[in-house]
Amino acid sequence: xxxxINSLYNIRLxxxxxxKKTFIHSIHPLIKLLTTIVYVAVLASFExxxxxxxxxxxxxxxxxxxxxxxxxxxxxKRVLLVEPLIIGIGILxxxxxxxxxxxxxxxxxxxxxxxxxxxxxxxxxxTVSILLVATTGMDRLAIALRMLKIPRIFALQLLLTYRxxxxxxxxxxxxxxxxxxxxxxxKGVKINDLGSFLGQMLLRAFDRAQRIYQAMSLRGFTGEYxxxxxxxxxxxxxxxxxxxxxxxxxxxxxxxxVLIGALFTGVGR
Amino acid sequence: MSHHKLEARSLYFxxxxxxxxxxxxxxxxxxGESVGLIGANGAGKSTLLMLLMGILFPSRGEVLxxxxxLTKKTLPAIRQRLGFVFQNPDDQLFMTTVYxxxxxxxxxxxxxxxxxxxxxxxxxxxxxxxxxxxxxxxKLSGGEKRVAAIASVLSMQPDILIMDxxxxxxxxxxxxxxxNLLKNFEHTKIIASHDLDMVLETCRRVIVLNExxxxxxxxxxxILFNKELLESCGLEIPLSLQNCPVCGTFKSHISHVKKWDxxxxxxxxx
Ligand SMILES: Nc1ncnc2c1ncn2[C@@H]1O[C@H](COP(=O)(O)OP(=O)(O)OP(=O)(O)O)[C@@H](O)[C@H]1O
Ligand SMILES: [Mg+2]
Numbered sequence: 222x223x224x225x226i227n228s229l230y231n232i233r234l235x236x237x238x239x240x241k242k243t244f245i246h247s248i249h250p251l252i253k254l255l256t257t258i259v260y261v262a263v264l265a266s267f268e269x270x271x272x273x274x275x276x277x278x279x280x281x282x283x284x285x286x287x288x289x290x291x292x293x294x295x296x297x298k299r300v301l302l303v304e305p306l307i308i309g310i311g312i313l314x315x316x317x318x319x320x321x322x323x324x325x326x327x328x329x330x331x332x333x334x335x336x337x338x339x340x341x342x343x344x345x346x347x348t349v350s351i352l353l354v355a356t357t358g359m360d361r362l363a364i365a366l367r368m369l370k371i372p373r374i375f376a377l378q379l380l381l382t383y384r385x386x387x388x389x390x391x392x393x394x395x396x397x398x399x400x401x402x403x404x405x406x407x408k409g410v411k412i413n414d415l416g417s418f419l420g421q422m423l424l425r426a427f428d429r430a431q432r433i434y435q436a437m438s439l440r441g442f443t444g445e446y447x448x449x450x451x452x453x454x455x456x457x458x459x460x461x462x463x464x465x466x467x468x469x470x471x472x473x474x475x476x477x478x479v480l481i482g483a484l485f486t487g488v489g490r
Numbered sequence: 491m492s493h494h495k496l497e498a499r500s501l502y503f504x505x506x507x508x509x510x511x512x513x514x515x516x517x518x519x520x521x522g523e524s525v526g527l528i529g530a531n532g533a534g535k536s537t538l539l540m541l542l543m544g545i546l547f548p549s550r551g552e553v554l555x556x557x558x559x560l561t562k563k564t565l566p567a568i569r570q571r572l573g574f575v576f577q578n579p580d581d582q583l584f585m586t587t588v589y590x591x592x593x594x595x596x597x598x599x600x601x602x603x604x605x606x607x608x609x610x611x612x613x614x615x616x617x618x619x620x621x622x623x624x625x626x627x628x629k630l631s632g633g634e635k636r637v638a639a640i641a642s643v644l645s646m647q648p649d650i651l652i653m654d655x656x657x658x659x660x661x662x663x664x665x666x667x668x669x670n671l672l673k674n675f676e677h678t679k680i681i682a683s684h685d686l687d688m689v690l691e692t693c694r695r696v697i698v699l700n701e702x703x704x705x706x707x708x709x710x711x712x713i714l715f716n717k718e719l720l721e722s723c724g725l726e727i728p729l730s731l732q733n734c735p736v737c738g739t740f741k742s743h744i745s746h747v748k749k750w751d752x753x754x755x756x757x758x759x760x
Pocket of ligand 2: 536577
């Protein structure tokens with residue numbers, strides 16, 4: 222159980238990372254959001270069972286990971302959290318699609334290719350989304366959404382949900398800790414106690430959320446979230462956006478992996 | 491200055507479950523006064539403060555700030571003038587950095603970012619934590635959180651500072667720091683606490699609550715010396731006023747109390 226409790230400290234890692242001051246962090250939030258949207262859109266536009274053409278798209282998250290000085294392992298852990306979901310979405314393909322595809326000497330079923338394709342696409346999309354939050358921060362992301370004319374209420378909803386979720390998790394971790402101290406040598410919460418445990422958790426989280434809301438309104442909060450100065454979009458930001466979009470589109474049209482392979486083996490397609 | 495006046499007129503409040511937490515409470519607090527609100531657990535201190543802040547509304551009676559009656563309509567204007575520090579700083583700090591938390595209030599009042607910066611930095615300076623500005627609030631120690639919470643209210647430059655248990659759960663050093671901080675504020679302030687020694691040092695006037703009613707209202711030394719009164723309200727004479735732990739005679743430093751100096755001065759130590 223100490224594992225969960227340790228994570229209490231890491232829960233807000235993304236917030237911490239978002240405060241770094243690297244080149245990537247200094248890119249305008251709106252630009253980063255748009256770049257991510259283009260990235261995900263291009264990924265989604267690929268053929269159902271395309272695999273090799275997806276490889277160049279690994280470059281973008283790797284680029285961000287290295288230039289924004291983001292530690293790889295915690296990010297991967299967070300991606301792993303959603304992996305079961307992704308597998309759940311894709312796993313039926315190999316069962317129903319037995320059509321055989323031949324690559325030179327290798328024979329595979331198209332179902333597996335589709336599964337692999339879905340798996341890669343979803344993992345990449347999740348990774349870049351997490352990286353977007355880790356390099357921008359939820360506050361500034363909400364500002365970017367407002368700039369896209371997303372209604373205030375949605376941006377606010379997102380922001381408060383994000384804040385409250387951590388509170389809820391922290392509150393439950395604290396309860397789990399208190400419980401485990403009084404139930405040593407026991408794994409998890411006993412089923413008999415689960416009802417009152419969950420009920421308490423909900424009530425507490427609700428109470429806490431309410432007090433925080435009160436604290437916010439006491440300091441003049443009326444629904445418009447102000448996260449301070451928003452920088453202007455600079456020329457540099459445009460270049461960043463244009464360069465990446467160009468790269469994504471070229472990688473969509475030409476299969477770069479195959480092109481490079483051809484370059485080395487001297488065999489055209 | 492009458493507009494810094496805070497007045498409660500026969501306030502009553504019952505919680506939805508029917509528990510009457512505040513009964514017939516009236517008082518007036520004038521500009522520059524420092525008032526300690528004391529009472530046992532469950533006496534209704536927090537409830538009363540919430541009534542003053544307009545978080546709760548009284549079932550009977552009214553609250554006046556300056557000459558304005560506190561209603562839903564006047565709430566925004568009034569809240570700008572009252573600064574409330576929560577009992578638990580975790581409820582108050584929710585942004586990603588201390589600076590953002592301190593700047594939260596001023597930003598909501600639509601000040602431009604330069605002015606926000608000036609105010610936030612001044613508030614951080616006042617409580618002595620400029621070095622914590624870029625830290626995440628949830629990673630601070632209890633004492634640091636407390637002063638950060640105080641700074642987040644000071645940045646709004648309120649006329650009246652209202653605090654719920656500012657020294658609870660603090661170690662002696664952090665407690666001392668908060669006390670010194672409070673002593674140096676020229677604000678009108680209301681401090682709810684069981685820490686009677688702290689009240690003795692920081693407040694000139696004391697209101698005693700007992701089961702939701704005012705049991706006494708007067709000068710700090712008079713009330714905190716009144717053993718009978720305090721005990722009937724579930725409280726004790728402050729430690730610094732109790733008998734000398736060395737020789738057992740009553741400490742002879744009443745004259746010191748008046749000068750807000752509580753250094754230990756029993757004759758047996760001479
Ligand atoms: N949400 C609530 N619903 C019902 N009763 C409540 C609620 N909050 C407080 N009370 C009751 O109201 C009374 C006054 O509570 P209050 O929190 O104001 O006391 P307090 O003087 O601040 O105590 P403490 O020193 O422990 O902080 C208590 O008897 C308490 O049980
Ligand atoms: Mg209380």
